[in-house]
Amino acid sequence: MSSIKEKFNQISPSEFFYRNRDLAGFSNPTRSLYTAVREFVENGLDACDQKGILPDIHLTIKAVDPEKPDPKPYILTVKDNGPGIESKHVPLAFGTVLYGSKFGLKQARGMFGLGATMAILYGQITTNKPVTVKSSTDAKTSDEFELILDIQKNKPVILKHKTKDVSKKGLSVSIFLEGDYSKAGAKIRDYVYQTSLITPYATITFDDPKGEKYHYPRIIKTMPRPPTIIRPHPYGIDVETIRRMIVESQFEIPTIDDAMIEKVRKDLGLSKKNLSFTAIMAKAKTRWKNLSRQVRVVIALMSFLKMDFEKLNKIRIEDIDVPNKKLFYWDFGDSQSKSVDMDPESQYYRQLTNTVQGETLTAFLTKRFQRVGPTTAVKFAQFAGFKPEKRIGSMTNQELVKLSDALQKFDDFMSPDPSCLAPLGEEPLEKGMRKFFEPDFLAVIQRNASAYSGFPFVVEMGIAYGGNINTRGIKVYRYANRIPLLYDEGSDVVLKVVNDIDWSRYKAKGDPPLVIVSHICSTRIPYKTVGKENVADRQEIEKELKLAIQFIARKLSVFMNKKGQAEAAKKRANLYAKYIPLIAQFCTELAGKTKEPNVQKILQEEKPIENE
Amino acid sequence: MSKKSDKAKALQKKATEKQKNILEMLKSHGAKIYEDLDNGQFPKFSIPSRSVSNIVYDKKLRQYILGNSTALRSSRNTSQLRSFTQLMWLAFFANRLTNEKKSSTLRDIYYSSQAFAIDFEDQAESDNIIVDLEAVTSRPREDFHIFPEERSSIFGDLNIEYTIPGYEGKSMNLANHPDGYAIGPSLTTAELVDTSAEIVIAIEKGGLFTRFVEEQVDKKFKSIIINTGGQAPRSTRTLLKRLHDEMKLPVIILTDGDVYGEHIAMVIKSGSANAAHLRELTVPDAKWVGVWATDIEKYKLPTIPMTESDIKRCYDLQKDPRYLDGIWKKELEVFLRLKRKAELEAFSKYGLTNITEKYLPQKLELAKSL
Numbered sequence: 001m002s003s004i005k006e007k008f009n010q011i012s013p014s015e016f017f018y019r020n021r022d023l024a025g026f027s028n029p030t031r032s033l034y035t036a037v038r039e040f041v042e043n044g045l046d047a048c049d050q051k052g053i054l055p056d057i058h059l060t061i062k063a064v065d066p067e068k069p070d071p072k073p074y075i076l077t078v079k080d081n082g083p084g085i086e087s088k089h090v091p092l093a094f095g096t097v098l099y100g101s102k103f104g105l106k107q108a109r110g111m112f113g114l115g116a117t118m119a120i121l122y123g124q125i126t127t128n129k130p131v132t133v134k135s136s137t138d139a140k141t142s143d144e145f146e147l148i149l150d151i152q153k154n155k156p157v158i159l160k161h162k163t164k165d166v167s168k169k170g171l172s173v174s175i176f177l178e179g180d181y182s183k184a185g186a187k188i189r190d191y192v193y194q195t196s197l198i199t200p201y202a203t204i205t206f207d208d209p210k211g212e213k214y215h216y217p218r219i220i221k222t223m224p225r226p227p228t229i230i231r232p233h234p235y236g237i238d239v240e241t242i243r244r245m246i247v248e249s250q251f252e253i254p255t256i257d258d259a260m261i262e263k264v265r266k267d268l269g270l271s272k273k274n275l276s277f278t279a280i281m282a283k284a285k286t287r288w289k290n291l292s293r294q295v296r297v298v299i300a301l302m303s304f305l306k307m308d309f310e311k312l313n314k315i316r317i318e319d320i321d322v323p324n325k326k327l328f329y330w331d332f333g334d335s336q337s338k339s340v341d342m343d344p345e346s347q348y349y350r351q352l353t354n355t356v357q358g359e360t361l362t363a364f365l366t367k368r369f370q371r372v373g374p375t376t377a378v379k380f381a382q383f384a385g386f387k388p389e390k391r392i393g394s395m396t397n398q399e400l401v402k403l404s405d406a407l408q409k410f411d412d413f414m415s416p417d418p419s420c421l422a423p424l425g426e427e428p429l430e431k432g433m434r435k436f437f438e439p440d441f442l443a444v445i446q447r448n449a450s451a452y453s454g455f456p457f458v459v460e461m462g463i464a465y466g467g468n469i470n471t472r473g474i475k476v477y478r479y480a481n482r483i484p485l486l487y488d489e490g491s492d493v494v495l496k497v498v499n500d501i502d503w504s505r506y507k508a509k510g511d512p513p514l515v516i517v518s519h520i521c522s523t524r525i526p527y528k529t530v531g532k533e534n535v536a537d538r539q540e541i542e543k544e545l546k547l548a549i550q551f552i553a554r555k556l557s558v559f560m561n562k563k564g565q566a567e568a569a570k571k572r573a574n575l576y577a578k579y580i581p582l583i584a585q586f587c588t589e590l591a592g593k594t595k596e597p598n599v600q601k602i603l604q605e606e607k608p609i610e611n612e
Numbered sequence: 613m614s615k616k617s618d619k620a621k622a623l624q625k626k627a628t629e630k631q632k633n634i635l636e637m638l639k640s641h642g643a644k645i646y647e648d649l650d651n652g653q654f655p656k657f658s659i660p661s662r663s664v665s666n667i668v669y670d671k672k673l674r675q676y677i678l679g680n681s682t683a684l685r686s687s688r689n690t691s692q693l694r695s696f697t698q699l700m701w702l703a704f705f706a707n708r709l710t711n712e713k714k715s716s717t718l719r720d721i722y723y724s725s726q727a728f729a730i731d732f733e734d735q736a737e738s739d740n741i742i743v744d745l746e747a748v749t750s751r752p753r754e755d756f757h758i759f760p761e762e763r764s765s766i767f768g769d770l771n772i773e774y775t776i777p778g779y780e781g782k783s784m785n786l787a788n789h790p791d792g793y794a795i796g797p798s799l800t801t802a803e804l805v806d807t808s809a810e811i812v813i814a815i816e817k818g819g820l821f822t823r824f825v826e827e828q829v830d831k832k833f834k835s836i837i838i839n840t841g842g843q844a845p846r847s848t849r850t851l852l853k854r855l856h857d858e859m860k861l862p863v864i865i866l867t868d869g870d871v872y873g874e875h876i877a878m879v880i881k882s883g884s885a886n887a888a889h890l891r892e893l894t895v896p897d898a899k900w901v902g903v904w905a906t907d908i909e910k911y912k913l914p915t916i917p918m919t920e921s922d923i924k925r926c927y928d929l930q931k932d933p934r935y936l937d938g939i940w941k942k943e944l945e946v947f948l949r950l951k952r953k954a955e956l957e958a959f960s961k962y963g964l965t966n967i968t969e970k971y972l973p974q975k976l977e978l979a980k981s982l
Contacts, residue, residue: 575690579697582729583687584649586697586704590642601652 029071033179039115044080095156126178194484200432236454300348358393416456418449440466457522507560768836869903870953905946
């Protein structure tokens with residue numbers, strides 16, 4: 001057993017991803033080129049979003065040798081105007097798998113910056129060329145690195161590093177990679193187009209290998225509110241996560257070094273004096289209320305150790321054994337481990353055990369989770385069968401499982417906080433769609449936040465009809481966290497919902513020139529596959545999508561009705577104009593008259609009102 | 613001679629009178645439409661409803677007639693606008709025909725419409741508009757000089773005098789031509805002068821009609837023979853009625869021995885639901901003498917099995933109030949029991965002249981007691 005474990009441990013994260021690169025979308029030259037573009041563009045947009053900078057992304061793909069047939073090596077460069085990365089972080093950020101700053105619970109396009117590293121890794125193994133990173137954080141100097149990744153060691157190797165004077169902030173990453181633009185081109189152009197649609201506050205430029213320039217200038221100058229990092233919601237929390245949170249919730253027993261002793265002296269107002277143990281304790285008692293937690297813990301320890309500052313300087317606390325009420329310490333003088341008994345009746349006993357055993361269940365719930373108040377916490381404790389004041393650190397494994405189960409089953413938690421989400425917003429979506437499609441009719445909706453399994457999500461949707469839309473039938477643009485989803489649309493929940501709608505009920509019969517833009521924002525999008533191209537049909541998400549689409553479809557049907565009425569009126573007027581004069585002609589002869597009756601009166605009356 | 617020309621004058625006067633009435637009526641309809649338009653209103657008129665629910669059987673008249681419900685046709689209603697215009701054109705065209713004493717056929721009407729940019733989709737649509745005109749005016753289309761294509765003919769000793777323009781007063785004996793005379797506009801409007809015949813035999817099929825002429829049935833049985841050519845056209849029914857009413861001749865009908873034959877006889881006798889808006893088209897005293905279902909057994913006629921649609925037709929007719937009694941009811945039941953049918957030609961089994969020498973005399977005898 002242990003030998004197997006050792007083997008596993010020997011594989012670095014780089015190696016692991018190298019072996020499983022197809023999972024991350026690097027299965028062949030076509031897909032890989034597309035995935036690499038995505039990863040770098042999304043990183044650039046994310047970086048700008050986080051700092052509230054209106055993004056300016058420049059993507060360039062150039063063939064190393066344009067004469068060669070595909071697949072062949074390309075140089076892919078993505079330049080942004082974001083905050084840049086500090087020089088010292090660059091090698092690690094781009095030369096290590098699983099290094100990144102995107103931890104924490106909030107919505108971002110990518111996770112952990114993993115994809116970009118994967119792209120670099122893929123480029124390196126297909127072309128054996130280094131990645132070039134240029135970064136400026138101050139708009140004055142730029143650090144330029146040439147790096148390769150040591151796959152086995154998961155470490156960057158810096159080949160070159162120089163500094164240059166620049167005038168703009170931002171990051172530029174350039175890699176060599178094996179790609180197939182003749183096959184991936186259409187997808188990449190789609191991607192750039194669709195990304196521009198959902199990011200109307202960004203300017204995106206794409207210089208393709210054939211010399212074509214695709215330029216999508218910024219449509220709006222306001223950025224959506226950036227997402228905030230928030231605490232997790234009780235739903236969707238597993239035992240392992242709870243365990244990690246408990247570690248965070250425990251206060252460490254402070255290391256008693258010179259600095260700490262100096263702090264305690266200062267807090268007690270004893271900087272100059274050397275008091276006896278008893279005097280120190282007395283002083284502490286009078287000042288207790290104003291003491292910090294750390295100082296209180298040191299005083300509590302002293303109370304059991306019965307030591308003054310001088311003695312305290314010569315020991316190190318080893319363990320606080322709560323069940324046996326013993327305090328272990330290492331005595332530097334005697335070079336041996338010693339222990340004292342702790343009196344459970346002592347006022348200081350509680351101070352120590354609380355520190356070791358962490359927060360009470362109710363404090364844990366209210367402080368570590370989002371939207372849990374004291375009342376709910378107490379109600380939950382009763383529901384779960386724990387005392388509210390139960391110390392979270394004292395829970396056994398079984399109790400933790402029980403706690404985790406109860407967290408999923410308790411119905412009275414508020415729904416998750418959507419402030420960690422960054423939907424685009426109705427106005428930007430509308431402006432983007434109007435600019436892109438110049439439709440005859442447009443409606444958008446942003447639904448209120450909802451949640452599935454403890455993960456909040458927001459659905460935004462827009463519908464456009466007619467105008468510059470020249471597709472026959474319904475074209476659906478799917479987005480998740482502002483990323484266009486281009487592959488595998490057949491099995492996507494959005495498509496399912498769109499197809500389930502009886503469009504004729506909304507007066508959109510036949511193959512209407514209709515565009516639907518669907519955007520799902522969530523801290524975790526439930527993708528069906530690792531490729532992250534289609535969203536699974538979670539019941540809650542499906543419901544929100546349905547409500548959103550019904551809302552905008554109703555608006556469409558109002559428009560179509562008006563349009564239909566206008567068309568019907570026009571048709572009617574045309575019929576009258578055709579037939580009434582004939583009737584007039586025939587009845588004139590029939591009635592034996594010579595002059596035809598005046599039919600203009602009727603025809604005028606029935607003329608449709610223009611531009612209804 | 614002078615007597616004859618007197619009569620011709622009288623006939624002409626009568627025809628002119630009728631023409632004047634029709635033109636007046638058409639004019640009044642046209643004037644109403646004209647007035648509406650001139651007043652800035654969408655013209656409209658009412659028309660007896662020809663829907664199934666408004667077709668009722670009148671026991672006293674012994675025919676189907678239209679009930680009291682009427683439908684409003686308005687030119688404001690765009691779904692009626694086209695047919696409204698078509699009807700106006702037809703009235704306009706019928707007015708010209710009547711005025712100029714020109715005849716037309718159903719097919720001719722359909723083609724003529726194209727010269728006026730009146731878009732009939734097919735002849736069925738124009739035929740239907742012609743029925744509309746009949747319903748609105750309560751006049752048969754023949755009054756407007758519109759006739760069906762001729763397929764029905766007549767033979768026998770009957771003298772007639774034409775009333776149509778150019779032939780007024782000219783007379784003709786209908787036994788002069790062995791192929792028979794087509795029953796067209798001139799014959800339908802001709803005056804029936806005299807006859808030696810004592811009975812009219814209406815027969816369903818042209819083949820048997822020719823045989824009857826060859827066998828001199830007209831002479832042997834003192835009869836006028838009429839080929840109805842299947843379901844008798846209106847002009848033929850009109851002529852049958854006139855032969856019965858004006859010449860006091862009994863009418864007997866010979867059809868194939870199947871349910872359709874039975875119904876051909878019934879339509880001559882009491883009209884069809886399709887023509888419920890018209891009167892004067894029936895010969896209530898006409899008698900169907902064969903071929904009956906019971907004849908199939910009695911004369912041991914060769915038969916063929918009835919088709920599903922034949923059987924369905926039997927059941928349909930059983931719901932018709934006219935088939936609730938007498939031979940009509942009885943024969944239907946026998947057809948249903950036999951589930952077989954026989955053609956008039958079936959008698960050929962016993963020799964080509966069997967039908968005229970054996971069957972017909974028996975039936976003529978029988979008809980007296982019917």
